[in-house]
Amino acid sequence: MTNSATISVARNAFREAIRDRVLFSLVFFAVLMVGAAVLFSQMSFGISAQSLVNFSLAAITALGVILAVFLGNQLVAKEIERRTLYTLLAHPVRRSQFLLGKFAGLAATVAVNCGLMGVTLLVALAYVLPGHWAAGEAAVIAALYLILLALAVLIAIALLFSCFASPVMAALFSLAVFIIGNFDQNLRRLGSTAHSWLGGHAAIIVADVLPNFGGFNVAAAAAHFQPIAWRLLGWDTLYAIVYASVALVLATAVFASRDLK
Amino acid sequence: MLAVECIELTKDYRAGFWRPRPVRALDHLSLAVEQGEIFGLLGHNGAGKTTTLKLLLRLIFPTSGEARILGQPAGMMARQIGYLPENPYFYDYLRCRELVEYYAELANVPARERRRQVAWALDRVGMAGAAETSLRKCSKGMVQRVGLAQAIVHQPAVLFLDEPMSGLDPLGRRQVRDLILELKSRGATVVFSTHILADAEQLCDRVAILQKGRLAGQGRLETLLAAEEDKVELVFAQAGPPQRRVVARAELWGQLDQLRAQGAVIHAVTPLRRSLEEIFLSPGAPPASGGQSAAAAAPAAVPVEARRR
Numbered sequence: 001m002t003n004s005a006t007i008s009v010a011r012n013a014f015r016e017a018i019r020d021r022v023l024f025s026l027v028f029f030a031v032l033m034v035g036a037a038v039l040f041s042q043m044s045f046g047i048s049a050q051s052l053v054n055f056s057l058a059a060i061t062a063l064g065v066i067l068a069v070f071l072g073n074q075l076v077a078k079e080i081e082r083r084t085l086y087t088l089l090a091h092p093v094r095r096s097q098f099l100l101g102k103f104a105g106l107a108a109t110v111a112v113n114c115g116l117m118g119v120t121l122l123v124a125l126a127y128v129l130p131g132h133w134a135a136g137e138a139a140v141i142a143a144l145y146l147i148l149l150a151l152a153v154l155i156a157i158a159l160l161f162s163c164f165a166s167p168v169m170a171a172l173f174s175l176a177v178f179i180i181g182n183f184d185q186n187l188r189r190l191g192s193t194a195h196s197w198l199g200g201h202a203a204i205i206v207a208d209v210l211p212n213f214g215g216f217n218v219a220a221a222a223a224h225f226q227p228i229a230w231r232l233l234g235w236d237t238l239y240a241i242v243y244a245s246v247a248l249v250l251a252t253a254v255f256a257s258r259d260l261k
Numbered sequence: 262m263l264a265v266e267c268i269e270l271t272k273d274y275r276a277g278f279w280r281p282r283p284v285r286a287l288d289h290l291s292l293a294v295e296q297g298e299i300f301g302l303l304g305h306n307g308a309g310k311t312t313t314l315k316l317l318l319r320l321i322f323p324t325s326g327e328a329r330i331l332g333q334p335a336g337m338m339a340r341q342i343g344y345l346p347e348n349p350y351f352y353d354y355l356r357c358r359e360l361v362e363y364y365a366e367l368a369n370v371p372a373r374e375r376r377r378q379v380a381w382a383l384d385r386v387g388m389a390g391a392a393e394t395s396l397r398k399c400s401k402g403m404v405q406r407v408g409l410a411q412a413i414v415h416q417p418a419v420l421f422l423d424e425p426m427s428g429l430d431p432l433g434r435r436q437v438r439d440l441i442l443e444l445k446s447r448g449a450t451v452v453f454s455t456h457i458l459a460d461a462e463q464l465c466d467r468v469a470i471l472q473k474g475r476l477a478g479q480g481r482l483e484t485l486l487a488a489e490e491d492k493v494e495l496v497f498a499q500a501g502p503p504q505r506r507v508v509a510r511a512e513l514w515g516q517l518d519q520l521r522a523q524g525a526v527i528h529a530v531t532p533l534r535r536s537l538e539e540i541f542l543s544p545g546a547p548p549a550s551g552g553q554s555a556a557a558a559a560p561a562a563v564p565v566e567a568r569r570r
Contacts, residue, residue: 008366012352019354082350087411090318090344090421091367259321261274 005093006101013105017071022109025063029117032059037124049129049136053223056121057143060114061217064151065178067110072158073170075102080260089260096252103159103248110151118144142228143218149240150216154178156247157211163254180206181213211243262332264419264450265294265317270326272312272474286312288474289326294452294467296331296418299445301461302454304471310454311347313471314421317452318344330419340369343417347424347454349408351396357383357403358392361410368415382410385443387436401428409437413444420444422453426460438464492533499525507533 036055040048076099079085088098118141125136157177161170180187187207194200216236218228270290275281287309294300302310315321317328319336328335330342351360361379370378383389386406396404405428412420425441426434441451441464455461461468462482469479478485493513495506497520508516513530520527 004369005367008363012363016352016354083346083348084351086315086318086320086346087344087349087351087364087408088367089320090339090342091364091415092339092369093367257322259274260315261321 003097005091006097006104009088009093009098009101010104010108013075013102014108017106017109022067022071022113025067025113029059029063030120033117033120033124037127040128049125049225050223052125052128053121053136053140053143054219056117056124057140057147057219057222060117060121060144061147061150061219063117064110064114064147065154065175067113068106068151068154069158069171069174069178071106071109072155073162073165073167073174075106075159076162076255077167077170085260095255099159099163099248099251099255103155103244106155106159107152110155111148114144114148114151136222136225139218139222139225139228142233143222145233146216146218146228146236149236150213153211153213153240153243153247156244156251160247160251160254163251163258177210178213181211182217184210184212184214212239215239262296263293263329264296264298264331265292265300265452266327266329267292267313267317268327268329270313270316270328271324272309272316272321273324286474287316290471290474290476292469292476292479294450296450297445297448298466299441299451299464300453301465301468302452302471303456303458303461303468304454304477305456307473308471309474310471311423312474314344314423314452314454317421318342338419340415341418343412343415343420345405345408345412345420345422345425348427349404351404351407351411353395353397356393356395357388357399357407357410360396360407361414364411365414368417370415378414378416379410382414383407385413385440386410387433402430402433405429406433406436409440413440416447417449419450419452422451424455425453426455426457434460494529494531494533495520495527496529496531497525497527499523503528 033056036052040052040055042048076085079088085098089095121144122137122140125140129136154174154177158170158174161173165173184207187203191200191202191204191207194203218232221228267290270287270292271285272287273283273285276284290309290313292313302313304310312321316323317330317335330338352363355363358379361382362375365375365379365382380389380392383392386409388403388406388410391399391403394403396407399407405425409422409425412422422441425437429437438460441453444451451464453464465482467479467481468485470477491510492507493510495508495513495516496503497506498504499520506516510532517527517530
């Protein structure tokens with residue numbers, strides 16, 4: 001058993017997404033960008049760029065979340081339901097390799113998707129701010145990178161839920177985690193100011209356990225072309241690697257002993 | 262070294278949501294399959310055939326007991342195993358060749374040999390001409406053939422086939438039968454489950470019959486089928502419609518003399534040979550050694566017309 005099994009599964013997951021026309025969402029995004037660029041170019045110089053970046057990063061995040069949640073929670077369930085997993089695991093493929101391969105395949109799909117949407121955004125920015133767009137380039141690229149990290153964590157969580165919950169429940173759980181994780185700071189504030197001891201501690205525990213997706217969101221800074229600190233990028237990278245790894249280890253532990261009826 | 266060995270293999274599932282209770286799907290199954298054998302797992306739906314195969318493939322885990330393949334615990338010899346599930350479904354966004362290539366890759370077939378192996382496997386299942394057809398456009402029979410191709414592409418030592426003839430037309434069934442025999446001649450062990458008894462009769466060296474998760478009988482086919490060869494069926498007419506009588510071979514001449522003395526006309530004398538179907542459908546458990554099953558005994562003398570009805 002080698003890691004080539006993981007790579008084969010990842011490549012097949014990516015091929016599935018491509019052939020199932022998942023990247024068609026790019027066409028939708030491109031049309032959205034062209035429309036937004038034309039609209040925002042009518043505004044004054046500063047506001048148009050700020051609005052375009054804000055709007056685009058929100059759209060990239062939303063489309064990425066949809067892909068991560070709705071493809072991620074089907075990764076295991078669909079293979080079991082269609083019994084394709086039986087023949088796959090009858091070959092020298094460990095369950096952990098299967099999960100890791102699926103994670104890598106979907107992460108690559110989402111990365112390509114976000115990357116191409118990012119390029120579209122940069123082109124639209126060049127249209128809105130002719131001659132000046134390079135000023136915001138680094139901030140926008142950093143913001144895109146952090147979105148990608150957040151989506152990688154979300155895919156790992158969706159994969160974890162898909163190992164024991166139905167596709168619908170896994171999607172709901174994953175979305176709930178993403179939404180709550182975006183309010184990490186609010187939860188901590190609530191925890192420190194709550195009148196109830198129990199409520200306060202519960203809020204802190206939830207904030208500690210769930211991933212802090214809000215920490216990956218630098219859209220406001222990017223929209224104002226403020227530089228994103230390298231330290232933040234490094235810290236968020238480490239955080240995403242650790243969190244996704246823990247989620248994948250848990251997923252493997254759950255899936256390793258599951259009967260494939 | 263045995264190819265496949267089940268030692269007191271037991272599997273319980275939990276059924277029910279609020280008060281889950283254990284349901285025994287397989288009950289202390291012990292089997293031994295020699296290398297190079299074609300071994301049939303027979304039984305009604307729900308008898309435990311697929312459960313047995315899944316346990317051998319570690320798709321499910323035993324409640325107790327042990328499964329071994331080529332002397333190693335199940336799951337350790339995956340490179341030597343090929344598997345075709347019942348009513349398989351494959352990634353329909355792939356072409357037939359791509360699918361078999363994918364499985365060859367997973368089975369660690371070296372890249373330089375992969376193309377040749379894939380072409381060989383597709384050719385052996387009669388799919389060489391449809392290699393570039395999308396699986397979305399394949400009929401059920403074609404999917405079954407591609408499934409067989411992925412199971413043999415890495416030339417495994419042990420092949421598990423769950424209802425391999427399902428969905429195939431007569432020509433396809435013939436091809437699969439020939440393929441199984443060819444794999445055997447190459448030294449492979451084939452374990453397959455089926456409820457199509459004619460296939461088992463034509464192919465299997467030995468069979469095991471499962472009933473409600475228990476081993477009802479196992480042995481060499483000819484032994485199981487010959488269990489009643491020491492009996493003979495007489496068909497005769499004696500002032501009325503033809504009648505049949507089953508007698509022991511040792512009593513045959515005495516019975517014939519007696520009937521002739523009574524003026525009966527002897528129509529036929531036929532040695533009795535149970536078909537696998539009779540064994541399979543008999544409510545009593547066939548013996549593990551392949552001896553006679555009490556339930557299979559025919560009535561002493563029943564009018565032929567009544568038997569036909």
